[in-house]
Each structure stands twice: as C-alpha cells, then as structure tokens.
Amino acid sequence: MRFAHGTGFWVIAAAFLITMAFSTVPTPLYALYQRRDGFPTFLITVIFAAYAVGVMASLYLAGHVSDWLGRRRVALLAVLAEVLAAVIFLLWSAVPGLLLARFICGVGVGVLTATATAHLSELRQIARPEEDGSRSALISSMVNLGGLAFGPLIGGLLAEYGTRPLERPYEVFLVLLLLSAVGIALVPETVERWETRPAYRPQRVALPADAKPLFFASAIGAFAAFAIFGLFTSLAPTFLAGVLHHSSRLLAGVVTFAVFVAGALSQAVFVRLTRRHQLRIGLAAMSLGLAGIAVGGLIPSLPLFVAGGVVAGAGVGLVFRAAVATAAQLADPGSRGEVLAALFLIAYAGLVIPVLLIGLGIALLPAEVALLIFSALILVLVNVAGVRMVRANTAG
Template sequence: MVDMSTLTQSRPTMTRVRFAHAPGFWMIAAAFLTTMAFSTVPTPLYAIYQRRDGFPTYVITIIFAAYAVGVMVSLYLAGHVSDWLGRRRVALLAVLAEAVAAAIFLIWPAVPGLLVARFISGVGVGVLTATATAHLSELRQIARPGEDPSRSALISSMVNLGGLAFGPLVGGLLAQYVSGPLERPYEIFLILLLLSALGIALVPETVERLEERPAYRPQRVALPAAAKPLFFATAIGAFSAFAIFGLFTSLAPTFLAGVLHHPSRALAGVVAFVVFIAGAVSQVVFVRMARRNQLRLGLVLMSAGLIGIAVGGLLPSLALFVAGGVIAGAGVGLVFRGAVATAASLAEPASRGEVLAALFLIAYAGLALPVLAIGLGIALLPAATALVVFSALILILVNVAVPRML
C-alpha cells in the first residue's frame, strides 16, 4: 500500500526544481522569441522549394496562409484555455507543437507536408502568443511588484517582433552559406524548441488550477455597442499593418529574385529582418510619445513606405523597395501598438482579453487574405503590377482606419 504521507512530503522537493519568477520571466521570453523566430524561418526558403518542385507562386501564398489560418483557429478555440489549465502547461504544449512542425518539415518536405507543418506551427503560435503574453505579465508582477506593467508589455512586444525578425535572417544565412538549406534550419530550431520546452517545464506557474474545470467554450467577444465603430476602425488598422508583414514573410523573396533580379537567399532573409526589426525599434524609440502622435506618425510612415515599395517594384529598384519596407515596418510597429492600446481601452477589464483576441483574429486575417490575393494576382498580372495594386489597397485601408482611430 502506498504511504500517502510520503507522497505529500515529496511534493515540496519536486516544486523546488523551478526557476524563481525573475529568471522564469526571461525563460518564457526566450521560448517566445525562439517560437516566433521559427514561425518565420521558412521565409527565404520558399523560393528554394518552388525551384525544386516547380509549383507556381500562388502556391507559396497558400502555404503561408495555412500558418495564418492555424493562428486564427487556435486563437478562437484555445487562446483562453491557459486561464484554467495553467500558463506553464499550455505554453509547454504550444512549444512542443512547434517541435512537431519542425520534425514534419524535415521528414515530409513536399507541398502537402509544408501545408501541415505550417498549419501546426500557426496553431502553436496562436496558443503561445496569448499564453506567453499573460505569463510574462504575471511573472514580472510577482518578481517586481512595484514596476510599471507597461514595461512587461513592451518587452513582450519586442520579443514577439524580434523573433519574427530573426527567423528569416537565420534561415537566409543558413540557406546561403551552409549545406542542406532545407534541413539545417529546421534541425537547429528543433533542438532550440526542445530546449525551450525543457526550460518552460521549470518555470513557476502563475495561475491556480481550478478544482472544477469550467465547461469548455470558444473565445467570445464582448463590446459595448457605442464602442464598435472605433473597434472596427482599430481592427482595420491592425489588418493593414499585418498585411505588410505578410508580404515580407511570404512573397518578398519571390519579388527580390524575379522583379528585382536579386536571388540571394541571405538577402531575402536580411530584407525580412530589417522590416520586422524596424517595427520593434520604432516602438522603443517612440515609447514616450502620446498614443495619438504615435498613430499620426505611424500613418505617415506606412503611407510613405507603401509608396516606396510600389515604386521600387515598378522601376525596379532594390534600394527603394527595401527602404520602403523599412519605413513601412516602422509605421506598422506604431500603428499596431496603438491598435492594441485602443482596443484594450474600449473594453471592461473582465472582457479585455476577449476584445484583444478579436483584434488579433482580424489582424491575422490581414496576414493571410491580402497575401493570397496578391499571389492570385501574380498568376493574372505582371508581378510588379500586382505589387502596386496590393500597395494601393493597403494604403487606402490604413488611411481610412487610422484617422478614425484618432
């Protein structure tokens, strides 16, 4: 017969094998950064898959859209479950899902395998984005109770965008200078993801497990009727911002190799990197600027950047295309930060998470739908023309949305 007193005495010994809350914060941040980097590491590799298998460009957009669909599905179905299952457990499952995706990239590199891997990667990212953001806030609050909560939010945003930036840079450099360009990036990230999972298992939990688990329900959205016009304007702004990021994480390498005649894999990774890192840097540089002024500046930068992207594709000019991407990326960082802050301010505290989930769902639709449209447009129009049409549509959307947000 098992001695129950022995079991209860052993529990404190097990729980001692944990990070403290302060190092636990950085462990979750590192796992979050690794996961977001893995989600964009295929960016410079799509052109290699395309040359190897000979599929048309719109297939790249479908593969990319599988990721965005995975994110949206998981945000709607599982973005909130860490509230009652616990942050550590859900974060661990999300990172392990990313490891499964990395394994599929390695063992099933055909188009169906790429679709499955990207969808699973999107599911993991959607779950981890909501969970890690909440976990980081709670760990920081326990470790530094007197600190301004906005600092944790800024670090979380930096980790998110920083991870998205480093993924294509790592993928592009490995593809350019290391043998096995379609294997080595995934092998490295598989190891990093498994190490991240091990680290997450040692991070303190910040949510008490409920003895009676509530009945499962998908994420709901609650918003006062008077706030809906402003919310939808904010959502359009987020949609437009993510559309620009979608372009640079899916089709930018194709434009670089085709329209601009620069097929370097390393260059494809560097271009995506500088666009994303511009979004992260702009948030830090203008962190003390009033929200309205951030939105105004973001509108100007996104508009100027979209024009630069379109003109760079028409001339063609690599310098103008990249400069336009960097300027637009800086504007995206400010507009999206303003969108999140505006949406959060519209809701009561009890429904704030649901409102933000709705915002992210619409934002990730912006990651998928415009990119799918431009991919289909390339099948019917010259690539440079499709790029101009894309830039014009996003320019109109952002100039409708941001003034309404103000």
C-alpha cells in the same frame, strides 16, 4: 524547482522569441522549394496561408483557454506543437508536408501569442508591481516582432552558407524549441486553474459594450499592419528574384529581417511619446513606406523597395504596439488572454487574406501591377483605420 517570477518573465520572453523566429524561418527557403519542385508562385501563398489559417483557427478555438487552464500548461503545449512542425519539415518536405507543417506551426503560434503576451504581463506585474504595465506590453511586442525578424535572417544565412539548406534551419530550431519547452515547464503559473471547468466555447470579445469600438478600431489597424508583414514573410523573396532580379537567399532573409527589426526598434525609439502621437507617426510611416514599396517594384529599384519596406515596418511596429496595449488595457485579468486572442485573430486575418489576393493577382497580372494594387488597397485601409484609431486615443 521553479524559477522566480522575474526569471520566468525572461524565460517566457525567450521561448516566445524562438517560436516566432521559427514561424518565419521558411521565408527565404520558399524559392528553394519552388525551384526543386517546380510549383507556381501562387502555391507559395497557399503554403503561407496554411500557416495563417492555423494561427487563426487556434486563436478562435483555443487562444483564450489559458485563462482557465493556466498559462504555463498552454504555453508548453504550444511550443510542443512547434516541435512537431519542425519534425515534419525535416521528414516530409514535399508540398503536402509543407502545408501540414505550416498549419501546425500556425496552430502553435496562435495559442502561444495570446498566452505568452498575457503571461508576460502577469509575471512582470508580480516581479515588479511598482512598474508601469506598458513596459511589459512594449517588451512583449518587441519580442514578437524581433522573433519574426530573426527567423528569415537565420534561415537565409544557413541556406546561403550552410550545407543541407532545407534541413539545417529546422534542425537548429528543433533544439532551441526543446530547450524552450524545458524552460517553460519551470516557469511559475500566474492563473489559478478553475476547479469547475466552464463549458467550452469558441473565442469571443469579452468586453463591455462601450469598450468595443476602441477595441475594433485597434484591431482594424492591426489587420492593415499585418498585411504588410504578410507580404514580406511570403512573397518578398519572389519579388526580389523576379521583379528586382536579386536571387540571393541571404538577401531575401536580410530584407525581411530589416522590415521586422524596424518594427521592433520604432517601438523603443518612440516609447516616451503618447499613444496618439505614436499612432500618427506609425500611420504616416506605413503610408510612406507603402508608396516606396509600390514605386520600387514599378521602376524597378531594389533600394527604394527595401527602404519602403523598412519605413512601413517601423510604422507597423508603432501601430501594432498601440493595438496590443489598448486591448490589454481594456480587458480585466480574467479575460485578458481572450481579448488578446481576439485582437491577434483579426490581425492574422490581415496576414492571410491580402497575401492570398496578391498571390492570385500575380497569377493573372504582371507582378509589378499586383504589387501596386496591393499597396494601394492597404494604403486606403491603413488611413481609414488610422482616423478611427487616433480619434479613439485622443486621451492617449
């Protein structure tokens, strides 16, 4: 038994959403782990970094293998890695277990991100050959960001109102991930497995030389964009509790949810605009939002901090979608998974490097000052990358 390609598209989309939600469900729980074990704030960034390192390692080593092993098989293995991570969260919640679970979670997410994005594009193309390919890119990007949004919200709700707040979220997602694995096993394959397996090599950017400047311009923008998401999936609850004096676990989840939802909704609202105009709006929103985040932390002001995060998140959504659509458009079908893996590898470097630096900054400086420096640096990077991206998309 196999699903039709149209049904398979939505099964992969659901599995993608669930996996991305699982990757952010610990966000409002970090403060609980910290209170229970008494570790410093910097260790939260290390635990988060273990996830991002796992993503980057898998993107570099395995993000492209679905091009010759097949999308379904690789997607299934990625979701099963998430199942293993959920089990570790439940059975070993000490810091070493958290580090291991987050790393394995990152490995699965890295493999699935490139694989599912390519698989969705191909399933949609077969099911609806007359449809513009940008529609699939939009749905894929919204699923990605929407999943990242729902994870903290679900984690915050279960932690605030449920029993066993450090176990229940993982139990819920363990069931959802197992159901996702069953669904993926029934989805049609869109890539013919190579009879002669090529010699293994790590990730590279398989593009013509004249296409690489456009690819790297988009990747730099994605790096800066993901730095903002990294802040809200790792340290936002710490800032809310420490700097802004709001310790509610539900609030921590809601704030992160709002930032990611803004990223998903902005893509739908501005979908009819050219890519160049979307980039301009996105870069302006990211710049304005970063200013709001920094000032909200300095005053301090919860409404300004949250509003800044939401506006920045809306900008991130537009820039991220443009980057994914550009990379997918540059690649030929035989290397699409590889090119997308390269894009996400650079983006996830933005998720880990700035967050580690701000975590180190909090250990040495007042949190408000560290947040200000972070916002200023990302603001500069966003605008430097933005000029290159807009110029590269003059035909958008």
